[in-house]
Amino acid sequence: MxxxxxxxxxxxxxxxxxxxxxxxxxxxxxxxxxxxxxxxAHPFRGAPDFWNAFEWTPEERIERFSDNWRSVGGHVARLTGYEDVRSFIAAKANEMGARYIIRQNERELADLKLEEALPDAVVSVWNSDPDTNWKARSAEADFGIVMADYAAAYTGTVAVLSSKDKGRSVSLLPTVLMIVIPAERIRTRLGEVLIGFDRAGRENLPAGIHFISGPSRSSDIENDLTIGVHGPGIVYALIVG
Incomplete structure (x- = not known):
């Protein structure tokens, strides 16, 4: 058998x-x-106590984040308020000839009134029209504008969470990415950001958590570095406050 x-x-x-x-x-x-x-046996779990206690002052966080961001080819602008953010984005859009702009559907970005600041450009708001292919609209955009949910100074990393109003395509597909970072959202260590996700539990996690550390960078097997293959090649961190 x-x-x-x-x-x-x-x-x-x-x-x-x-x-x-x-x-x-x-x-x-x-x-x-x-x-x-x-x-x-593993008697220790997680980061050691000295690292959990490590902390920079708010000004040190901004300086260290900016240094790390620039070291990988990113651009940083230190701005006083959202009126300065509006002026900065409008000036860069005019300088670069940006005609198609897409932004997340968030109150802080709506308050910038970019439609008024850029009358010759088309400013689209993610997921504002159910009949629009928003991935395609993001892919054709010259500028993508998002709000940072968190940032980590030690690694020069920005965390952007996705939702129905905050599509990941806005940060992944446009040629130029503008990330608005309120200064109070910059932490010293990345672990300070990650612990919040752990405490929230799987059922409360967002659809996507995206960590951005400067422009898209790719190297082939011969280590030839190319910028902008898998994401925006020009990335601005606009630190507010």
């Missing part, structure tokens, strides 16, 4: 485990020490 599929799979499993045992026993014999068959 032929073996059933279950018996055949069990036989393969047994053969595989026997080979693994022989392989590991051979390594232990060559090292001339007994095999470790139980997982070692």
């Amino acid at each position: 032929a073996e059933t599929d279950r018996e055949w799979l069990a036989k393969l499993e047994a053969q595989s485990r026997a080979k693994q045992e022989a392989f590991m026993n051979g390594i232990a014999q060559r090292l001339k020490r007994p095999r470790v068959t139980e997982a070692p």
Whole structure:
């Protein structure tokens, strides 16, 4: 009588485990020490206390974030208020000849009134029209404008969460990305950002959590660096306050 599929799979499993045992026993014999068959104890969990206590002042966070952001090819502008953000974006759009702009559907960005500041450009608001292909609209945009939910100074990283009003395409597809970062959202360590997601629990996580550390950078097998292949090649961090 032929073996059933279950018996055949069990036989393969047994053969595989026997080979693994022989392989590991051979390594232990060559090292001339007994095999470790139980997982070692891990008395420590997470970051050490000294790192959890590490903290920069608000001004140090801004300076360190800016230095790290620039070190990978990003641009930084330190701005006093949202009126300055509006003027900066409008000036850059005019300088670069941007005609198609898309932004997240957030109150702070709506208050910039970019439609008035850029009368010759088309300013679109993510997910404001159910009949629009918003991925395509993002791909054709010259500028994408988003709000940072968090930033980490030590790594020069911005975290942008996605939702129905905050499509990830706005930060991934346009040629130029403008990230508005309220200064109070800049933390010292990335762990300060991650712990909040852990405490929220899986059921309360957003649809996407995107970490951005400057412009898109890609290297092939010969280490030829290319900017802007998988995302915006020009990225501005606009620190407000």
